Amino acid sequence: MHIPDGYLSPQTAIPFIGLMVPIWGVAVNKVKKTLKKREVPVLAIGAAFSFTIMMFNLPVPGGSSAHAVGAVLLAVLLGPWAASIGVSIALIIQALVFGDGGILAIGANCFNIGVVMPFVGYWVYRWIKGQADGLSSRAIVAAAIGAYVGLNAAALCTAVEFGAQYHLFQAVDGTPLYFMYPMKMAVAAMMIEHLVLAGPVEAIITALGLGFVAKTHPTLMSDKVPVNGNPGHSEGVMAK
Amino acid sequence: MMREYKKLWMALGIIIFLTPLGLLATGTAYGEWSTDELAEVLGFVPGGLARFADFWQGALLPDYGIPGMTATFMHSAVGYIVSAVIGVVLVVGITMLFAKVVKD
Numbered sequence: 001m002h003i004p005d006g007y008l009s010p011q012t013a014i015p016f017i018g019l020m021v022p023i024w025g026v027a028v029n030k031v032k033k034t035l036k037k038r039e040v041p042v043l044a045i046g047a048a049f050s051f052t053i054m055m056f057n058l059p060v061p062g063g064s065s066a067h068a069v070g071a072v073l074l075a076v077l078l079g080p081w082a083a084s085i086g087v088s089i090a091l092i093i094q095a096l097v098f099g100d101g102g103i104l105a106i107g108a109n110c111f112n113i114g115v116v117m118p119f120v121g122y123w124v125y126r127w128i129k130g131q132a133d134g135l136s137s138r139a140i141v142a143a144a145i146g147a148y149v150g151l152n153a154a155a156l157c158t159a160v161e162f163g164a165q166y167h168l169f170q171a172v173d174g175t176p177l178y179f180m181y182p183m184k185m186a187v188a189a190m191m192i193e194h195l196v197l198a199g200p201v202e203a204i205i206t207a208l209g210l211g212f213v214a215k216t217h218p219t220l221m222s223d224k225v226p227v228n229g230n231p232g233h234s235e236g237v238m239a240k
Numbered sequence: 241m242m243r244e245y246k247k248l249w250m251a252l253g254i255i256i257f258l259t260p261l262g263l264l265a266t267g268t269a270y271g272e273w274s275t276d277e278l279a280e281v282l283g284f285v286p287g288g289l290a291r292f293a294d295f296w297q298g299a300l301l302p303d304y305g306i307p308g309m310t311a312t313f314m315h316s317a318v319g320y321i322v323s324a325v326i327g328v329v330l331v332v333g334i335t336m337l338f339a340k341v342v343k344d
Contacts, residue, residue, distance in 0.1 A: 004293065032338075047332070052324050056261060056262040063267040193270060217245065
């Protein structure tokens with residue numbers, strides 16, 4: 001899902017960078033206001049988790065590959081704005097140091113993977129979770145479904161950006177200038193891989209990751225502790 | 241920074257160690273084909289794509305590998321783990337800068 005340079009016209013890639021600048025600005029402000037100092041290492045670990053999870057290429061029958069991202073896991077733990085920052089940092093390092101994803105395409109990649117995915121995933125998570133506690137099994141299932149939907153939303157955005165190139169930008173001789181397949185083909189190919197393979201893997205990783213955090217650091221996941229309430233679920237239960 | 245989330249850091253370390261599993265999938269991801277692959281499949285490289293494909297020349301560890309050290313799976317695996325470690329150090333280092341600007 002990391003769009004390389006050359007696949008998007010500059011007329012597409014540059015506006016995405018222009019779109020990302022204010023989004024990053026808002027995200028940094030939100031994080032500065034809402035993230036606590038002791039949560040910063042969690043964001044750092046989460047961003048690093050996302051970076052490494054994207055290195056686990058999954059073989060797609062037919063000779064392609066895809067991967068999970070981890071963006072919704074971050075969004076569930078720290079909120080979608082923090083997730084945007086963490087995933088954007090991972091994507092920028094991947095592009096600069098490892099040539100994974102383009103530099104001109106960095107705006108589009110950060111938008112698809114770093115904004116659409118955590119926000120869509122987070123909305124789905126909140127909607128399904130409802131009033132259930134952050135540590136409940138309902139919340140874990142909600143996060144897994146959110147991760148599945150979020151990854152696929154990102155894949156769909158990527159596919160539409162790809163496909164649009166074919167229809168909008170052609171050389172004088174009629175050959176495509178940038179991405180080279182029509183919209184239908186791009187959407188079909190991207191969505192099959194992510195709906196069938198990468199999406200379920202994303203859901204499983206998100207559930208396992210949250211399960212691990214729930215066990216080791218339950219306070220990161222329980223909803224805001226009420227003023228008179230019992231802090232930290234497991235400790236609270238044990239204390240009784 | 242390290243002690244409070246010791247188990248999360250340890251999990252991250254295990255994930256880094258396991259990253260070479262990602263090398264088992266050798267296919268190129270959809271829409272990430274090299275110009276060579278495109279030339280082979282399409283018979284040509286789209287003009288605009290050819291112009292911008294090599295826009296960035298600064299990748300020190302292209303494709304998460306140490307240049308010239310990709311002959312065997314073991315070589316690639318070492319390069320992959322080294323890349324994961326360097327990537328994680330950079331990502332963590334940059335993200336931790338937020339500790340200077342957030343409250344309390």
